[in-house]
Amino acid sequence: MPHSHLPPHPVLSLHDSQSRATVPFTPIDPAHVKVYYCGPTVYDLAHIGNLRAMLTADVLVRLLRHVYPRVTFVRNITDVDDKITARARANGEDIGSLTQRTTEEFHQDLASMNVLPPDIEPRATHNIGEMQAMIARLIENGHAYEAEGHVLFSVGSFPSYGALSGRNPEELEAGARVEVAPYKKAPGDFVLWKPSDADQPGWDSPWGRGRPGWHIECSAMSHRYLGDSFDIHGGGSDLLFPHHENERAQSLCCFPHGKFANYWVHNAMLLVEGEKMSKSLGNFLTIRDVLAQAPAEALRLLLLGAHYRSTLNYTQAGLQEARKTLDRFYRALAAGPVPETDVPEGVMQALADDLNTPKAIAELHALAAQALAGDRQAAGALKAGAGMLGLLQGDPEQWFKGDASDEDTAIEALINERLVARKARDFAKADALRDQLQAQGIVLEDTKDGTSWRRA
RNA sequence: GGUCUGGUGGCAGAAUGGUGAUGCAGCGGACUGCAAAUCCGCGAAUGUGGGUUCGAUUCCCGCCCAGACCUCCA
Numbered sequence: 001m002p003h004s005h006l007p008p009h010p011v012l013s014l015h016d017s018q019s020r021a022t023v024p025f026t027p028i029d030p031a032h033v034k035v036y037y038c039g040p041t042v043y044d045l046a047h048i049g050n051l052r053a054m055l056t057a058d059v060l061v062r063l064l065r066h067v068y069p070r071v072t073f074v075r076n077i078t079d080v081d082d083k084i085t086a087r088a089r090a091n092g093e094d095i096g097s098l099t100q101r102t103t104e105e106f107h108q109d110l111a112s113m114n115v116l117p118p119d120i121e122p123r124a125t126h127n128i129g130e131m132q133a134m135i136a137r138l139i140e141n142g143h144a145y146e147a148e149g150h151v152l153f154s155v156g157s158f159p160s161y162g163a164l165s166g167r168n169p170e171e172l173e174a175g176a177r178v179e180v181a182p183y184k185k186a187p188g189d190f191v192l193w194k195p196s197d198a199d200q201p202g203w204d205s206p207w208g209r210g211r212p213g214w215h216i217e218c219s220a221m222s223h224r225y226l227g228d229s230f231d232i233h234g235g236g237s238d239l240l241f242p243h244h245e246n247e248r249a250q251s252l253c254c255f256p257h258g259k260f261a262n263y264w265v266h267n268a269m270l271l272v273e274g275e276k277m278s279k280s281l282g283n284f285l286t287i288r289d290v291l292a293q294a295p296a297e298a299l300r301l302l303l304l305g306a307h308y309r310s311t312l313n314y315t316q317a318g319l320q321e322a323r324k325t326l327d328r329f330y331r332a333l334a335a336g337p338v339p340e341t342d343v344p345e346g347v348m349q350a351l352a353d354d355l356n357t358p359k360a361i362a363e364l365h366a367l368a369a370q371a372l373a374g375d376r377q378a379a380g381a382l383k384a385g386a387g388m389l390g391l392l393q394g395d396p397e398q399w400f401k402g403d404a405s406d407e408d409t410a411i412e413a414l415i416n417e418r419l420v421a422r423k424a425r426d427f428a429k430a431d432a433l434r435d436q437l438q439a440q441g442i443v444l445e446d447t448k449d450g451t452s453w454r455r456a
Numbered sequence: 457g458g459u460c461u462g463g464u465g466g467c468a469g470a471a472u473g474g475u476g477a478u479g480c481a482g483c484g485g486a487c488u489g490c491a492a493a494u495c496c497g498c499g500a501a502u503g504u505g506g507g508u509u510c511g512a513u514u515c516c517c518g519c520c521c522a523g524a525c526c527u528c529c530a
Contacts, residue, residue, distance in 0.1 A: 236530025
């Protein structure tokens with residue numbers, strides 16, 4: 001059971017949405033920590049709001065891996081959904097090709113953001129059997145019923161329904177803004193299985209050809225890969241209700257001896273230039289939109305610059321600021337050798353305190369200042385600490401100059417020409433050459449050791 | 457309408473019952489032929505009205521404002 005190399009507990013605290021408090025994190029089994037996150041519905045490119053959730057999970061998992069010997073991180077792909085069906089139809093494309101392509105794009109985008117892949121990435125369509133088994137069991141248990149080809153979860157059958165999101169079913173009825181389907185026994189009841197037309201994706205089932213409701217897939221996949229009880233379940237705060245509430249209800253009713261998720265982690269939403277990101281405002285930014293304007297690492301730093309539970313205002317100015325910060329950090333690394341170092345205590349403490357990434361970044365600023373003052377140990381600590389955030393692992397040369405290209409020799413030739421002019425004290429010519437490079441986006445820095453350059 | 461978050465300098469963004477981090481921007485200076493980078497220094501903030509307290513930005517209540525959720529959005 002207890003391993004001698006396991007850390008003393010607790011080492012980190014997390015804000016648990018269910019208890020609405022920041023609490024010490026105690027794993028069910030410290031030798032094996034289990035995390036489930038809701039992944040994307042693959043019908044379109046991932047946007048920077050999706051990214052924020054993936055990034056929060058990434059930092060959480062990096063931290064857990066640093067502390068615990070084994071972590072299993074499961075993040076699903078939702079590849080059956082009416083939005084997918086609709087988009088495929090609009091594109092004149094078949095569903096399989098849409099979901100395949102979108103999944104690949106998702107993987108590419110996250111890889112470019114240095115978000116580590118999950119250990120297991122189940123697809124909903126590969127887990128229909130598990131979902132059907134759960135649904136059958138819920139019917140047997142009296143927690144679900146059939147009506148007009150649908151199978152519905154009976155919210156009234158689960159006394160603690162609403163405990164996660166802090167709601168009660170009566171309140172929900174009062175404010176419901178969607179008309180209630182006539183076949184529901186109670187307005188809060190939600191679909192586990194629904195009938196499919198011939199032109200909709202469907203699977204044979206005891207309740208006829210149909211497709212799963214949204215919530216059941218995460219219950220089925222988390223159970224299959226993590227069991228009755230696991231440590232952390234996460235996602236965006238917009239998933240808290242109804243998605244996570246419903247997942248919890250299904251899972252606990254289906255597996256009453258389990259505890260489902262012990263801790264719930266939810267990240268806050270994103271604004272774009274002070275406004276809610278929405279299609280109607282036309283300010284919907286995909287990861288690719290942003291990467292066309294700035295390095296991925298700048299976006300990563302920008303998003304980690306706010307605590308995950310507070311609303312983050314994404315701005316162009318902020319993106320440029322993040323980029324300049326990375327210039328400074330990489331300069332600190334490039335100033336000399338970078339020894340292998342442990343993750344500095346300040347960074348660990350910040351992250352262990354409910355993933356306080358802004359505070360961790362403030363620690364990095366202090367280390368960068370020390371490194372620039374000549375403390376190479378601090379440079380090592382800067383790199384190690386930034387590594388916990390998935391930052392600063394690149395080559396500084398690459399950061400400043402980009403991929404080596406034929407252009408580089410031309411740039412260096414101009415720099416040499418300028419040096420000759422400077423030695424001759426022909427500053428007019430030297431400055432003209434510098435301006436010429438500036439116009440190409442090349443910034444020069446004269447040091448006592450010579451002239452270095454970087455792309456602006 | 458209901459539930460829940462949150463309002464900190466010009467901007468971004470931490471923290472805290474007892475003199476409010478950090479970064480960007482700004483200003484002054486050093487360095488530089490001039491820049492760039494670096495360094496030194498400066499100014500600058502707790503939405504509003506009450507309450508609790510020796511002391512509130514922090515805890516409590518009202519108000520204003522913003523955001524999220526209220527049946528398939530990260």
